[in-house]
Amino acid sequence: MSHDSHHAPVASKLELAPERSDLGLLRPDRTTGWSDWLTTVDHKKIGILYGAFAMFYFLVGGVEALAIRTQLIRPDNDFVTARMYNQLFTMHGTTMIFLGVMPLSAAFFNFLVPLQIGARDVAFPRLNAFSLWTFVFGAFVLNASWLFEFGHLAGWFNNFEWHKNLVYTDFAPANGWFSYAPLSGTFGQADASLHAPRFTGVGTDFWIIGIQVLGIASLAASFNFICTIINMRAKGMTMMRLPVFTWMTLVTAILIILAFPAITVALIELMFDRAFGANFFNPSAGGQPILWQHLFWIFGHPEVYILVLPAMGIVSEILPTFSGKSLFGYPIIVFSGAVIGFLGFAVWSHHMFTTGLGPVPTAAFSLLTMAIAVPTGVKIFNWLGTIWGGRVRFTPPMVLSLGFIWMFMCGGFSGVMHSSAPADAQQQDSYFVIAHFHYVLLGGVLLGLMAGLYFWFPKIFGRMPNATVAYIASGMVILGFNLAFGPMHYLGLAGQPRRTHTYHAGFGWETWNFVATIGAYILGLGVFISFVNLVWTAFKGKKCASDPWDGRTLEWSLPSPVPEYNFAQAPVIAARDAFFEDKHGGKRIGFENDGGEAGVHMPSQSWMPLLASAGFLFAGFGMPMMAMGVPHAGWIVITGLGVLIVGIWLWALEGPGGYMLKTPAVAGSPAPTETAAH
Amino acid sequence: MSENAAAHDAPTSTGIDHKKLIMWLFLASDCMFFGTLISTHLLYRKLYPAGFTDAEGHQRFIQNLFNIELTSFSTFILLMSSFLMALAVSAMHKGQIKSFRRNVLGVIFFGLIFLGCQVFEFTHFYHQGLTIQNSVLGSTFYVLTGTHGTHVAIGVLWLILMYFYSFTGKLGGHVGALDVEVAGLYWHFVDIVWIIIFTAVYLVEYLGPNGFWGTGLPAVTK
Numbered sequence: 001m002s003h004d005s006h007h008a009p010v011a012s013k014l015e016l017a018p019e020r021s022d023l024g025l026l027r028p029d030r031t032t033g034w035s036d037w038l039t040t041v042d043h044k045k046i047g048i049l050y051g052a053f054a055m056f057y058f059l060v061g062g063v064e065a066l067a068i069r070t071q072l073i074r075p076d077n078d079f080v081t082a083r084m085y086n087q088l089f090t091m092h093g094t095t096m097i098f099l100g101v102m103p104l105s106a107a108f109f110n111f112l113v114p115l116q117i118g119a120r121d122v123a124f125p126r127l128n129a130f131s132l133w134t135f136v137f138g139a140f141v142l143n144a145s146w147l148f149e150f151g152h153l154a155g156w157f158n159n160f161e162w163h164k165n166l167v168y169t170d171f172a173p174a175n176g177w178f179s180y181a182p183l184s185g186t187f188g189q190a191d192a193s194l195h196a197p198r199f200t201g202v203g204t205d206f207w208i209i210g211i212q213v214l215g216i217a218s219l220a221a222s223f224n225f226i227c228t229i230i231n232m233r234a235k236g237m238t239m240m241r242l243p244v245f246t247w248m249t250l251v252t253a254i255l256i257i258l259a260f261p262a263i264t265v266a267l268i269e270l271m272f273d274r275a276f277g278a279n280f281f282n283p284s285a286g287g288q289p290i291l292w293q294h295l296f297w298i299f300g301h302p303e304v305y306i307l308v309l310p311a312m313g314i315v316s317e318i319l320p321t322f323s324g325k326s327l328f329g330y331p332i333i334v335f336s337g338a339v340i341g342f343l344g345f346a347v348w349s350h351h352m353f354t355t356g357l358g359p360v361p362t363a364a365f366s367l368l369t370m371a372i373a374v375p376t377g378v379k380i381f382n383w384l385g386t387i388w389g390g391r392v393r394f395t396p397p398m399v400l401s402l403g404f405i406w407m408f409m410c411g412g413f414s415g416v417m418h419s420s421a422p423a424d425a426q427q428q429d430s431y432f433v434i435a436h437f438h439y440v441l442l443g444g445v446l447l448g449l450m451a452g453l454y455f456w457f458p459k460i461f462g463r464m465p466n467a468t469v470a471y472i473a474s475g476m477v478i479l480g481f482n483l484a485f486g487p488m489h490y491l492g493l494a495g496q497p498r499r500t501h502t503y504h505a506g507f508g509w510e511t512w513n514f515v516a517t518i519g520a521y522i523l524g525l526g527v528f529i530s531f532v533n534l535v536w537t538a539f540k541g542k543k544c545a546s547d548p549w550d551g552r553t554l555e556w557s558l559p560s561p562v563p564e565y566n567f568a569q570a571p572v573i574a575a576r577d578a579f580f581e582d583k584h585g586g587k588r589i590g591f592e593n594d595g596g597e598a599g600v601h602m603p604s605q606s607w608m609p610l611l612a613s614a615g616f617l618f619a620g621f622g623m624p625m626m627a628m629g630v631p632h633a634g635w636i637v638i639t640g641l642g643v644l645i646v647g648i649w650l651w652a653l654e655g656p657g658g659y660m661l662k663t664p665a666v667a668g669s670p671a672p673t674e675t676a677a678h
Numbered sequence: 679m680s681e682n683a684a685a686h687d688a689p690t691s692t693g694i695d696h697k698k699l700i701m702w703l704f705l706a707s708d709c710m711f712f713g714t715l716i717s718t719h720l721l722y723r724k725l726y727p728a729g730f731t732d733a734e735g736h737q738r739f740i741q742n743l744f745n746i747e748l749t750s751f752s753t754f755i756l757l758m759s760s761f762l763m764a765l766a767v768s769a770m771h772k773g774q775i776k777s778f779r780r781n782v783l784g785v786i787f788f789g790l791i792f793l794g795c796q797v798f799e800f801t802h803f804y805h806q807g808l809t810i811q812n813s814v815l816g817s818t819f820y821v822l823t824g825t826h827g828t829h830v831a832i833g834v835l836w837l838i839l840m841y842f843y844s845f846t847g848k849l850g851g852h853v854g855a856l857d858v859e860v861a862g863l864y865w866h867f868v869d870i871v872w873i874i875i876f877t878a879v880y881l882v883e884y885l886g887p888n889g890f891w892g893t894g895l896p897a898v899t900k
Binding site for chain 1 (some may be wrong): 690691693699700703704706707708710711713714715718721722725726780810811813814816817818821825827839843848
């Protein structure tokens, strides 16, 4: 108790006396402004930072997408070179998946999960900060490849010896988001410096280290969230009373911790091939490039569900709220989510039907892929059942959620078409596939996430986004999206191959490519207007009540913005959707008076997670520079690893600290009554 | 270690401490990690059962390369280190800090012996002509066993730091026992992974007259 008793309970952290950690360093608990944001361990602030970075990278990935579509607006266009085109589509896919969708989902996990389960923070607040900053630095390393690319195009490196020795000068990744070997790997024999000849430039090295660092961030966050959800539920919050969004977070986190090791190992093997002349994927030494495909998709297919399950969770919160009904078939929705997660590991080879797996595996993976449509369909029927007979209120989040169901279903239908191996052989590597996964990831995931943003923004910032602008922007997104990707079904079946930088006139592709590009512009503008609306709301929007939607879950019981201690008293739950039931029916939430004058325990802020993750910045920069042949770049890597180790060491030794924060004195309320129903 | 009042006293929903739960989750993830590496090795063993070609162009067989007596010895040492780790955890739970220090020193010592054997083995194999560059076998073998060795090295480093930390007087009580137990979970896991690697990478090579993978050499002396 020695360290906590330094402090009498305070009403604000600014009243704290300066406190030194076990290392003798001043704890940054009393900071405000930018140093507060850099050292924060508050899950809500971390969530906001995740969201801000994710929205920024959505715009970056969007600009890359518009450059791609501009190149394809007419036949034989020369808006960008073929080499630049390869870099654009690779970085577009990688950015949207790893720097857009996953962090935006993480923003929701961070902000919502502790509130929804009635907790005051996550299980490991400093580890949470470490996940955030590791993501930020990983994203930075990945995109720094663009700086090198532009430096190269501007001729800045021409006088350097290492630049003259480069065979390939694609500085940004250019292999596609799944970086298939052997294109991403090596061939022939390693020379005396242990380097084998390669097919691609250092862009691939940036990609390898960038994804590796982002994987560490995702893994650390997932360990933390599983722990939080399983271990930090309020009294009475049984697993089958968890909000569906929290359930889907749990399933997603389990998928991440089981799927990411496969890509981690694949990246290590590829790195050894490129950096040390190993032969994992080197065909001239007996390496099997198809191993890369297996390892990648064992990760890559669960990754699809890692992207979509949080959006499904969001929609499962929004539909009941605006239908005035509880979620239809809660247990079966939860179960379907878990089944999707489980089956997600058993369908990876449907990405590889054309590699010649043989009839038995092809049939098996085909069957399992069809099977996974069943739990997905069950969810869609349950959502429809939720709306059915409800008093539906149309609001921006509701409209986007309805759009989600509709668009995601279209993506699902073309997905079932792919599950048939003979059909897939025709569709492979065509624009039909592009159409399919954009309907799933954009019509599904992006609409779901945007619905979530509009739904929870009033809770996060206490301000209501402008509904008119939101409707216009959402309409533009849905219209533009269908104009852009609907025609690609036709283009794909008419034979247009994906990932080719141009096409000749006369194949009958001109009209629909033109339409698709116009659609993409409308879509891009819609997303941009939406984001401007949201950012403006965060600072200047109209203030709103704490429960503007007549919400169902615990976060709506709190003031907006949510105070840093979340719950002044620890909630005790006696029903699913306890807050809604409590408002409209019997007594379903009680509070245990553990706060008040005695205060609630708050974790101390820390510089160490930021310091430790900064090590990844140096190491991440140094490794591609080593591959370029920049002199002394190895020292940058060693410095980075040193910073990482020192950061973790100081983090362990500084002690967790913590202080007591007074909460408004509210008397505890009597225990709630349990319902027979749930 | 400071006694973190709220974090310590607040019971968790499951009754399992956060630190212990997160270590179990990490180990679940690490299972997939090693599973992928071991699969890579076994797939290539099945595909190329013949071994590798050394710098002089001689075909070499893996049974002639391995020194199974040495590896069995280091495996035994690692197993015994797990036994000492269990004693260290038990001592910590009883608050017997001196006994903890003795046992944890033993674990560190045994861990270092294991690492020493691995360094010797790598050097020996390298001089015998197996390199990471000259064959797929070299790539999978060194990366798989090297990754395991890195895990052991991290464990040794962790325990060394814990050993010295115990002299500050801050390693004690419920939190101290929990921290040691979590380190113990990691150590036992790394040990179990080695049992699997020892079986799948070393022992199976000696099964059957032509080796498990089919075309190995029938027991030829070095």
